[in-house]
């Protein structure tokens with residue numbers, strides 16, 4: 001049975017939600033499976049929609065790491081302004097080092 005970690009999703013209005021996630025799944029998948037409506041994820045995780053935009057809490061940015069070149073290209077198309085620690089959540093693969101991860105959800109995904 002895969003290990004489980006906890007991630008925290010903070011909505012634009014400050015609403016904070018804690019979600020259990022399996023190690024090895026993407027942050028997007030964990031959030032969507034938990035019913036999080038702040039992540040649209042229209043393309044299902046194939047890096048072609050930019051509607052899974054999250055802003056990684058600065059305290060976690062180094063651990064999460066930077067986007068790939070392809071992801072950086074897609075990040076230029078997010079509905080809400082890109083920030084220094086913006087990532088597409090379908091491209092963040094969860095591992096034990098991300099237990100307790102905090103991300104903010106932009107106010108708009110479209």
Ligand code: FES
Pocket residue numbers: 028041042043044045046047048049050051052074088089090091
């Ligand atoms: S779900 Fe479409 S780019 Fe992440």
